[in-house]
Amino acid sequence: MSNIKTINDCKNCSFFNRCAASVFDEESFHRFGKMVDIDKEYATNMDLFQQGGSARYLYVIKSGGFKTHSSLSIGSAHIHGFYLPGELLGLESVPRGVSLTTATATEKSLVCRINYMQLVTLRKDFPALSDLALSIYGQALAWSQIMLECISRPSAASRVACFVLIMFERSGSLRSKSNDLYLTMSRNDMANHLGLAGETVSRAFAKLVSLGYITKNRRHVHILDMEGLQLCSSNTAF
Amino acid sequence: MSNIKTINDCKNCSFFNRCAASVFDEESFHRFGKMVDIDKEYATNMDLFQQGGSARYLYVIKSGGFKTHSSLSIGSAHIHGFYLPGELLGLESVPRGVSLTTATATEKSLVCRINYMQLVTLRKDFPALSDLALSIYGQALAWSQIMLECISRPSAASRVACFVLIMFERSGSLRSKSNDLYLTMSRNDMANHLGLAGETVSRAFAKLVSLGYITKNRRHVHILDMEGLQLCSSNTAF
DNA sequence: CGATTCATTGAGCGGTATCAAGACGAGTGG
């Protein structure tokens, strides 16, 4: 964990073109670099931020994975979402300054932390930063709607099929061209997120296997029949 | 339906302080006014935009109400959300230029239509516009997460209770101080949105009444016990 | 290797969908 020294620290990053860093040239880069802590390490189960705490930073995930969750009442927590390398955390909290959720590392992770208030001051001098921000927010909102649609499906199998497709899509830039997918979360976390029981998720996976749409080995999934999976995902009968 | 002539057309609007119009002074207002169609009328069941069509406008609802929905496969459509006066439509579609959903009026409505690409060109000269946009996107994302949490609740009663609380909160500026709430959508639309059957929603309402948390008369709901409703909303046992 | 965690599979029960019928309100016309 340290501040960025030169633009080259960021140019080598595989998420450079999606990051605020891409907006700056060599001359102006030092202004951005000062507000970023690069390559902070988080061990599994460590919290990035906590529900109700002050939300002053945006986080770019460079490797690993996170989940966000909130505790509504005693004993019942709900997982809001999963976040992959290249994605941003804190978008929904930072404008209001209060964290809506707790973010926890699901595996050993590296993140860059950007001071939001300082970033805002740069928007006046770099209009492209506003364009990027709105594009990122629009994308996040679109994914959120798609996820909402996934979760409100009537049957367990269609929810799981849809979830697999969504994670496949989102992990696009991380995967090779193959139809392999690695799910970073446990069955219980996935079930919680989808509003199901862990056992039901297992059974849904078993069903997708028996239909010949996928093969699986614990958290590794291989898609055999993309169209079949999409059919299952969009059909109420499954 | 017409273009705006002077800033006074907007200053009298009850949503002025939440609208892009608030960013401009009298001098600069004409630049904004040219890109807005004010007070367009939509009858019940008319579409504001359609899934897959080009998304070039943002819409501010002045009166009435809308629902957004998408058709995934033949015969199965899903309702993504409901929109109240003062809220914006098109946020998630406009950055990509393609409408993710179809928006349909649930009652006779008035909307203002803002040309998004033209609005973007104004951001360079009016940094406050970017601030407002990000605040609006952040808020929309936060609501989306809250709605997602509502829908993923395990039991029908808690989903309905949570939905009532959310609509109560969102309609805050529209209501008087009382605990009355008017739901703009039919039971079936609500059920579709929540991933339930219409009959189940009816039964859930009946349960909330029998518990003494609310009274109801068709689409009119009166909240008697806010804490009871919140308890029901956050508890898996209901 | 034992301990732990996670994933799977089975048996029984409860909640929700489905199908069907009835109640209620708004609107229409006699």
Added chain:
DNA sequence: CCACTCGTCTTGATACCGCTCAATGAATCG
């Protein structure tokens, strides 16, 4: 004012899906 219609909401009976509890199997790690 009443009878009629239509759409929406409610209520009831039954079947099915998914949750719960419990046991087993598989993978990881000290």
